[in-house]
Amino acid sequence: TTARNLAILGSTGSIGQSTLEVVRHSGGRLRVVALSAHSNTEQLCQQALEFRPRWVIPTDPAAAKKCDWSALNGVSEVVCATDGMQQVVQHADVDVVVAAIVGSAGLAGTWAALEAGKTVALANKETLVMAGPLVMPLAASRNAKILPIDSEHSAVFQALAAGRREDLRRIVLTASGGPFRKLTKQQMSQVTVEQALAHPTWRMGPKITVDSATMMNKALEIIEARWLFDLPPDQIEVMVHPQSVVHSLVEFNDGSVLAQLSPPDMKLPIQYALTWPERLPSPARKVDWRTSWQLEFEPPDEDRFPALPLGREVAKVGGTAGAVLNAANEAAVARFLRGEMPFLQIVPVCRAVIDHHSYDPSPTLSQLMQLDTWAREEVQRWIG
Ligand code: NDP
Ligand code: MG
Numbered sequence: 307t308t309a310r311n312l313a314i315l316g317s318t319g320s321i322g323q324s325t326l327e328v329v330r331h332s333g334g335r336l337r338v339v340a341l342s343a344h345s346n347t348e349q350l351c352q353q354a355l356e357f358r359p360r361w362v363i364p365t366d367p368a369a370a371k372k373c374d375w376s377a378l379n380g381v382s383e384v385v386c387a388t389d390g391m392q393q394v395v396q397h398a399d400v401d402v403v404v405a406a407i408v409g410s411a412g413l414a415g416t417w418a419a420l421e422a423g424k425t426v427a428l429a430n431k432e433t434l435v436m437a438g439p440l441v442m443p444l445a446a447s448r449n450a451k452i453l454p455i456d457s458e459h460s461a462v463f464q465a466l467a468a469g470r471r472e473d474l475r476r477i478v479l480t481a482s483g484g485p486f487r488k489l490t491k492q493q494m495s496q497v498t499v500e501q502a503l504a505h506p507t508w509r510m511g512p513k514i515t516v517d518s519a520t521m522m523n524k525a526l527e528i529i530e531a532r533w534l535f536d537l538p539p540d541q542i543e544v545m546v547h548p549q550s551v552v553h554s555l556v557e558f559n560d561g562s563v564l565a566q567l568s569p570p571d572m573k574l575p576i577q578y579a580l581t582w583p584e585r586l587p588s589p590a591r592k593v594d595w596r597t598s599w600q601l602e603f604e605p606p607d608e609d610r611f612p613a614l615p616l617g618r619e620v621a622k623v624g625g626t627a628g629a630v631l632n633a634a635n636e637a638a639v640a641r642f643l644r645g646e647m648p649f650l651q652i653v654p655v656c657r658a659v660i661d662h663h664s665y666d667p668s669p670t671l672s673q674l675m676q677l678d679t680w681a682r683e684e685v686q687r688w689i690g
Contacts, residue, residue, distance in 0.1 A: 310580065313340035313361075313395050315415045316406035318349045320511045321429040321455065321572060325404050326353060328577045331589040336580055340394045341382075342415070344407075347373035354382045361385050361394045365411075392418035402580060404455075405430040408513050409636050410678050413437060417671075423448040427579035429455040431530040432636075436629040437674055438533030452534065453579040458527055459534055460575035461553035461566035466535075469558045477537065478555040478563075479527055480547040481606065482507045484518040487548065491610055497649045499642065507550035507570045516639045520652050521606065525617020526635075529628050532621045539621035544614060546604045551593075569593060613653045620660065625667040627660055629674040633681035634659040647689060659684045 312329070316322045322343070329336045342363035343350040347370060354362045355377060362382040364370035375384045385394060395403045395418050403419035404427045405412055412430030417437075419426050421444065428434070434441060445452050454460045458479045466474070485504050486494055502519040503512060510518075517523035528542050545555075550570040557563045568574050574590035608614050620627040634656040641647040647655075659681050666673065 309335055309337045311337050311339040311399055311401045312404055312580070313342070313400045313402070313419075314338060314404045314406065315342045315391060315395070315412070316344075316404075316408065316430075317341040317353055318343040318346040319406055319408060320509065321406035321576065322404075324572045325406060325576050325580075326357065327589055328573050328580060329357070332577075332581075332586070335586065339399050342391050342394075342407075344411075345369045351375065351377060354378055358382065360399065361390075363390045363394060365391060391415045395419040395424060396422035400424060402427055404576075404580070405433065406455075408432075408511055410436055410632060417441070417444070420445045420448055420450040420452070423450045425451040425453060427453050427455050427576070429576075431456055431526050432632050434530045434533045434628075435526050435632045436678065437671065438529065438628060439624055439668070440671055440674070442533050442536070453582055454530075454534060455572070455575050455579050456527060456530060457570075457572065457575045458554040459531060460578055462531065462535065462556055464566045464578070465554070465556035465564040468564050469556070469562075473559045474541075475557045475559050475561075476541040476543055477531060477535070478543040478545050478557065479524060479531065480545055480550070480552050480554050480603075481521060481524045482518065482550045483546040483548055483606070484521060484523075486519055487546065489610075491650070494610070495648065495650050499645060502642070502649060506548070508572075512643055513636070513639055516642060516652075517635070519649070520613050521611040522613040522617070522635055522639075522653065522656070524606075525613040525620070526632070528614075528617045529621045529631075532624075539618050542618075542621070544606050546606050547602065549599075549601055551599075551601060552603075567593065612657075616653060616657055616660075623665070623667075626663065626665055626669045626674065626677055629669075629677045630660050630663045630681045631656055633678040634685050637682040637685035641685070641689065651689075655685055655688050658688055 338357040338359045340361040344366045363385045402425045405416045406429045416433045552565045555565045569591040571590040577588045620631045638652045638655045
């Protein structure tokens with residue numbers, strides 16, 4: 307088998323760094339041909355010196371200007387054009403694009419990659435939440451594959467292989483429940499940024515860590531699953547599973563339920579997306595079969611975590627609702643992280659912005675981009 311050439315978008319983030327660890331461990335089966343990051347130019351430069359990609363793409367012009375790139379002379383071409391990322395991912399030398407940018411900024415690179423028929427290893431769930439109704443048909447029309455990195459979707463993808471699609475009854479997404487799983491609403495009204503960033507089972511970037519605390523992450527994942535697997539939302543369940551070992555489940559018509567298990571470590575779903583359909587030895591943590599352990603499951607409390615019913619509603623109506631939810635949530639989480647908004651306001655603000663937008667069941671891409679901007683401004687106005 308030949309090596310696969312990767313373009314890693316968001317290489318300096320949590321998923322980006324884990325992807326590079328998978329590459330280090332791949333014995334030359336995975337090769338980095340492009341690295342892209344935003345503000346962290348120093349780390350991007352270090353990564354380029356180690357992996358020697360053909361292209362390095364810093365996307366924040368101000369940070370790129372300040373950085374001294376001379377260490378990369380004769381190693382990598384530093385691409386600073388505004389559409390540099392789109393140009394590079396479409397190049398014939400790129401086989402797989404790892405979409406590991408956080409937020410709606412991840413859409414452009416994924417879109418360009420799919421347009422060129424590339425395989426996308428998708429961590430950036432926001433792409434499907436925003437533009438699922440346009441992204442899935444684009445991928446189909448270009449014969450481009452989207453392979454999930456998100457651990458729940460990777461688990462479903464793996465378990466689905468055991469049965470026929472027409473025999474599928476439902477999927478069950480597992481959720482850790484986040485750091486506030488056991489708090490009352492009263493206690494949640496007091497939580498700090500620091501507490502929201504202390505996730506019990508996963509080390510991730512700040513935005514998705516706050517999403518896990520509100521359980522908006524699971525709401526986004528319901529929508530992601532709706533598009534990725536083309537499933538009606540009433541066939542997508544959520545169960546809280548605090549150990550984060552069962553990454554999701556698939557139930558077939560005869561009642562048989564199949565699960566995918568592994569200790570919480572993103573290197574496993576990342577590697578699976580990059581080597582699929584092969585399974586190679588991985589640097590991910592493994593289950594220790596010599597110690598006793600417990601796995602717990604409980605239904606989520608939708609009263610304390612109203613993001614879940616909101617996500618389900620958005621998944622049902624589709625159209626423009628996903629783009630509005632995603633943008634409102636990004637804006638609200640950014641405000642919470644800056645200490646400008648209480649934790650318990652994040653979800654109600656998202657609901658209010660969705661309720662006030664002019665819904666369209668079949669929007670264009672430019673309509674979704676405009677709504678992305680509008681929803682962020684609306685959050686601003688709402689908070690005053
Ligand atoms: P991080 O915050 O750790 O990393 C984000 C990456 O995106 C960084 O490389 C950052 O560059 C880059 N970036 C940020 N803003 C922009 C922008 N405007 N334009 C271009 N690049 C930008 O996030 P995570 O790695 O945790 O998450 C990445 C994605 O993967 C998210 O969509 C998340 O939902 C998803 N995901 C993450 C999981 C995890 O375990 N972390 C699990 C499942 C899904 P820089 O640092 O240089 O500014
Ligand atoms: Mg997930």
